Amino acid sequence: DDEKAFHGLSKRIQLITDEEFEEYTPERAAEDLRRADEDRGIIRKIRRGEFTAETIDIVKSTLVVVESPTKAKAIAYFFGRPAKRTINGFTVYEVAGGQMILNVVASGGHIFDLTTEGGYHGVIKENDLYIPVYTDIRRCNNCGEQFTDRDLCPECGSSNIRSKKNVVDLLRKLSVEANKVLIATDPDAEGEKIGYDIYVVVKPYCKDVERLEFHEVTRRALRKAFSEPRNIKLPFVQAQIVRRIEDRWVGFELSRKLWENFKVTSLSAGRVQTPVLSWVIRRVEELKRKIPAAELHLDNGLSVRLVNPPNIEDLMRKFKEGELNATVENIVFHEETVYPQPPYTTDSMLKDAAQKLGFPVGYTMSLAQTLFESGLITYHRTDSTAVSTTGIDVARRFIDENYPGLFKPREFRSEGAHECIRPTKPLNARQLRFYLSSGVLRIPQKLSADHLKLYDMIFKRFIASQMREAKVMVQEFTLKINGIEVKQNRITKILEEGFLNVNPIITTKKEAAEGTYKVVHMKVRREPT
Structure with missing residues (x-):
């Protein structure tokens, strides 16, 4: 009855569950009743003592192994409020998910590494074959140093160390209890190698072992991954x-x-x-190897830049004597279309984070890791600008609601299975902050101001990539100064903002008028070639 209230409720449900309201047709009702009758039939067989494979396998125990504890917690909470149990210091989340009882646990990254003892740095050569030899990884509890093969920390000499053998024992113990093991490590070569090592560890204890691949930690991505398990990709390993x-x-x-x-x-x-x-x-x-560059300001307010001009000394002399003038002529105007930048890859994200936010590389990757594990952005180690249909839908929902008529989907196709770095929800930084503070959205880690700054940068770049182009007015003119002719152009007006509504990467400059003007300020410096 109240469309506005329904829209608000629908949006909140979609943010929390990744589910949308659909029309409940008589055909769907009939199918649900048929399935309910099948379940009642199974229950009647169990009551009569007729135990078959159909009746026994109603609910299966499934072990899900991820890399980080944060991701384990996030995945477990997608299915409800999980129970927690601690086994030898490791947290295992247990939760019901459909016809599965999920046990979600983290491996803590790699569990094996090349040995430093024997062979050539851990590689043995036998009959023209090179055989890498792996052993368990160890970490010092005092200083955090990671190493192999030693009982004492090589950095601080401490004997207070923990071994990944404990993780191996845990995974084997949980595999014995499970009907199925699903390996959900990160979707890159490192994650595939970690997944392979886990596969080798658990396969003797559970026959049904498969690999899950997802590029964002969301319910929708998890459901898709659960429905499309695959084998380990040995070429990646x-x-x-x-x-x-x-x-x-x-x-x-x-x-x-x-x-x-x-x-x-x-x-x-x-x-x-x-x-x-x-x-x-x-x-x-x-x-x-530097060359001179001169910044000139004219008395009409125009600023121009001359790179490696001839006779720079003569220019400086005339300016000091008050005799340096510049002539603007041959002015023409034309419209140009400005297209949005593609979404971020890892390298372009790191570059902009350094230039725009002042973040070092390691710090940016740490922030992005948290955003990924919290289900707010897609996987952040990628060289692809490709956008999935899910990503296009995220952009459509935000643009249609906030900038009607400006949605223009682009896939930015590229090779490989990875996707660009993008938000997983149609929320800008301000909306995200509101939904987190109000408790509508819950994530496993608290976000800092810097997390939100990086998220805002990623969000604006992605949403802009799915919007209409901008149209601008460009002024071109010839600048003559001390016998030098330089072609200049500048954007003087934005005709259609398009994607600039979200990501304003263009600044306009004052129009130049024809005539001769005095140089009132001049600054010369040497710049790299």
Whole structure:
């Protein structure tokens, strides 16, 4: 009866459960009654003592293994308020989900790593075959150092260490109790290797072991993953193994060279950091080769920039003598269409977070990890700009409600199974803060102001990518100064805002008028080429 109240209720239910109201037709009612009759028939057979596979397997126990405790908690709470039990210091969440009793537990990342004892940095060669040898990972409870093969911490000498053997024992114990094991580690090569190790650990104790893949921690994504389990992707596992061997072979050997040359054993080199350091050195050398750039301000308010102008000394002399003038001529105007940027990949997110928010790389990835595990953004380690149909639907719901008529879906297709970094809900940062503070949305971790800043940046970029283009007026003119002719252009007016309503990445400048003007301010500095 009250459409406004129904809309508000529908939106809140959708935010909490990822469910939408659908028309309940007579056909659906008949199907529900048929299933209810089937269930009653099974119950009658059980009461008569007629135990068959159909009656016994009404509810199955399923073990779900993820990487982080935060994600384990978030997934468990999707199905209701879970019970918690502690086994040898590990938290296991138990909750009913449809016809399954789910036990959700975290592995805490990798459980095995290459040994440092035997072979060539953990790799044995036999009959032209290279065999990597793995052992359990250990961590010092005092200083947090991670290592293998030692009973004492190599960093602080403490014997207060914990081994991933305890995780192996836990997973085996839980697998014995389960009808099925679902491995839900992260959807990348590292996650696939962790999933493979878990598979090897639990397979002897539970015959039914499968892999789940999802790129966002939401009910909808989980339901889809549960309905489409797959096998372990061995090429991903092999790629990670080769990469880890490269880490050892390249890193250990280069580090030893550094120790020998500089007599400092704290120095290290590696598969990634060494070529990156080489790139940094080349860039520093390039930055040393600088050229002059002049910033000029005219008495009509126009600002222009000349890069590497000839006779820079003559320009400076005339300015000091008050004789430097500039002429603006050949003014033309034309319209241009400005298209939105694609959604974020990992590298573009890190770049903007550094430039716009001042966040270091490691800090940004930590914030993004929390947002991902809280079910607020998709997986943040990706080189893809692709947008799924689910992502397009998120954008449509927000744009249709807040900017009617500006929705324009784009898939930004790219190779691979990964998706761009995007929000999972049609909520901007202000709305997200409100729903969290009011208790409508509940997440496993409390968000800081910096979490919300990063979320806001990701949200605006993604929503803008699904909106109509902007149209702007561009002014072009020729600037003549001291015998130099420079073509200049500037955006003077926004004709149609389009995506700029959400992500205002364009600033307009004052129109220039033809004529000759005096240079009233001049600043010269040397810039990298």
